[in-house]
Amino acid sequence: xxxxxxxxxxELQADGRLSITELAERIGLSVSPCHRRVRALEESGAIxxxxxxxxxxxxxxxxxxxxxxxxxxxxxxxxxxFETAVAEVPNVIQAQRLFGDPDYxxxxxxxxxxxxxxxxxxxxxxxxxxxxxTSTLVMKSVVEDRTLPL
Numbered sequence: 001x002x003x004x005x006x007x008x009x010x011e012l013q014a015d016g017r018l019s020i021t022e023l024a025e026r027i028g029l030s031v032s033p034c035h036r037r038v039r040a041l042e043e044s045g046a047i048x049x050x051x052x053x054x055x056x057x058x059x060x061x062x063x064x065x066x067x068x069x070x071x072x073x074x075x076x077x078x079x080x081x082f083e084t085a086v087a088e089v090p091n092v093i094q095a096q097r098l099f100g101d102p103d104y105x106x107x108x109x110x111x112x113x114x115x116x117x118x119x120x121x122x123x124x125x126x127x128x129x130x131x132x133x134t135s136t137l138v139m140k141s142v143v144e145d146r147t148l149p150l
Contacts, residue, residue: 001046004029006150008037009046013147016050053145061109064138065116067124068102072131081128089123102134 007027011018018026024034041047056062071078079097086095086106094107106124110116124133 005037005041005046008034008041010147010150012038012047012050013150056109060111063110063112063116064141065108065110065135066138067106067108067120068134068136069104069106069124069127069130070102070132070134071104071129073129074103078129082130085127089119089127091119091123102132 004027008023011023011026020031020035020038023038024031027034029037038047056064069082071082082104083095083097086092086104091108091110092106093109096105097103098105108116108119108124110119120133120135124130
């Protein structure tokens with residue numbers, strides 16, 4: 001990956017809707033080489049995909065919580081079962097496995113406190129292998145959806 005590839009990635013992080021023509025103009029390439037580089041970046045996995053950035057508040061998803069999960073067992077089958085099940089909970093918008101305790105951190109978005117309680121009781125507490133859930137409420141997002149430092 002060279003400087004031009006990094007410039008392409010920076011521009012696409014800032015605006016994923018850029019046409020190849022607009023992108024080529026911004027980085028100083030002609031359209032064909034720019035298109036080839038973008039395809040190569042996609043094929044290499046450097047570009048995972050494109051999507052719209054949505055405002056949770058505009059969609060009435062104004063309640064956010066962080067849930068820490070500790071599993072009873074840490075063997076491969078317990079981890080796989082938990083990860084498969086948590087991936088099926090649509091309100092979990094991010095799930096990360098951690099070193100140490102707790103085992104996982106989940107970012108959950110819902111409409112309100114009552115909706116969080118329902119998901120917590122019905123879905124999160126019944127995930128396979130869960131020993132303990134601890135949650136905290138998000139007061140305010142300070143940094144979110146930051147682009148990667150290139």
